[in-house]
Amino acid sequence: IVSEFSLLGLSEHPEQQEVLFGLFLSMYLVTVAGNLLIILAIIADAHLHMPMYFFLANLSLVDACFMSTTVPKMLANIWIQNQVISYAGCLSQFIFFMLFVMLEAFLLAIMAYDRYVAICHPLHYIMVMSPGLCILLVSASWIMTALHSLLHTLLMNSLSFCAEHKIPHFFCDINPLLSMSCTDPFINELVIFTIGGFVGLIPSTQGKQKAFSTCSSHLSVVSLFFGTSFCVYFSPPSTRSAQKGTVASVMYTVVTPVMNPFIYSLRNRDIKSSLRKLIWVKKIQSPL
Template sequence: MAWENLTSVSEFFLLGLSEQPEKQEVLFGLFLFMYLITVAGNLIIILAIIADAQLHTPMYFFLANLSLTDACFVSTTVPKMLANIWIQNPIISYAGCLSQLYFFMLFVMLEAFLLAVMAYDRYVAICHPLHYIMVMSPGLCVLLVSASWIMNTLHSLLHTLLMNNLSFCADHEIPHFFCDINPLLSLSCTDPFINELVIFTIGGLSGLVCVLCLIISYAYIFSTILKIPSAQGKRKAFSTCSSHLSVVSLFFGTSFGVYFSPPSTRSAQKGTVASVMYTVVTPMLNPFIYSLRNRDIKSSLGKIIWVRKIHSPQW
């Protein structure tokens, strides 16, 4: 019978970014630096928003949730990769691999949903400024974030359960630095048709909803900005969404290239490089993009530093 030729999987081997020993120390130092910068930067953004009452607005509420998602997002993959390099052991257990897949899918989709919600927030702020406070009420903000968490929790669980139903061949080597869905499907001995169908239907529909929300929101935003008579007014209006637009372009450009490219053009090396861009580089750059191009965040961080200087003991 066919099932007798299948191997019971207890572990996988993560091949990482490079199998060359001389590059391992460089990769370890580079990714440890990026991980620490990412976690510290996003936590600082969250601290600044919590500490400053002037930042208790819908835009910064969503930004705090995005920063929390980024910190969790990068913590799903990078620590395991660093541990594997440090102990020179690329093994990850079957349960650990599925757990990593679950949390990875959760946070990658949650990031997409939050970016779409933030685009809607900017649409209301620029296109309907007089009704902004009434439309973006605290209840609606909490509802949007809660709905994003609930839907993506169920979405990730569906992918993980479907993956758990597959059988895997004797080759357990994953040409990646974490358990992503496409490399795992390529190792399956059983037909992954249902898994691929769910990816391109439910996953594609979720991505399409986010993209349509972004496109429609920014279409109205740019239309409204072009109608502003003064150049200074246009620059001021555009500055409120330029940081968000930069993050959206970086995140969706790389992630869509990984998951929705044709199989004939897909390669392990290109997929790994693109994955580094949206799983590590984008979460690291987000705090810099939002803090360096946002006067309110810079002002809040300046207040925190100033207060600490005043209250610190003078020796």
């Protein structure tokens, strides 16, 4: 029976803690502010009430929540110099992390499908990507990922932890927790590979090639997110390393959410125009 864990973080060297705190705090603030601005711009501008921007608004919301699941706790641990996280807090972080990481994957796949229809079947785009289908795709993603994260959490809660309770990570990820279990995690690993393999096959190869031929920025996000996450969760146990796993986790849990506001706003004229209008209106309405 375990009541708490210790999150060892990204580095055990005291001289690096201030640098890590400043770096991740700035990345967190940029991510949250950037994604909230994108959401506000899409809501405020009627010209952006289209399927592509509806999915982008959901992705921005997920990115802000995704990063808020892990980074604030890491920053708090560095600030108060206390690595302890309770068992309940660890499971709470785990369930929300699993929810948002799978939502990110589903939304990236849906956005790829949206671009595939727009590029390859432009005359049928409005009919295919109807408002009802868009709402259905997003709602189904939320429901399936909620059930998925709940399943993983229940399976994790059924394990016994009797080894050393130090997690060589900056959040409660699934692999470090499974490695500390003194119960056979065969069912947990079977669910990981089964569901993970299904998610990896969601977008067809032909669809990705056609859609990404003109969406290189989206391809870079998908490659970074899926590439690093698959390296973390689907590499053979004999080749796994705590340090490599932590670095790869930073890439898809922190770097990808930071990149998204820049990739999907600075490279998009409609978003930039809406942001300028939004900021200009705020300036006019603010008192002198």
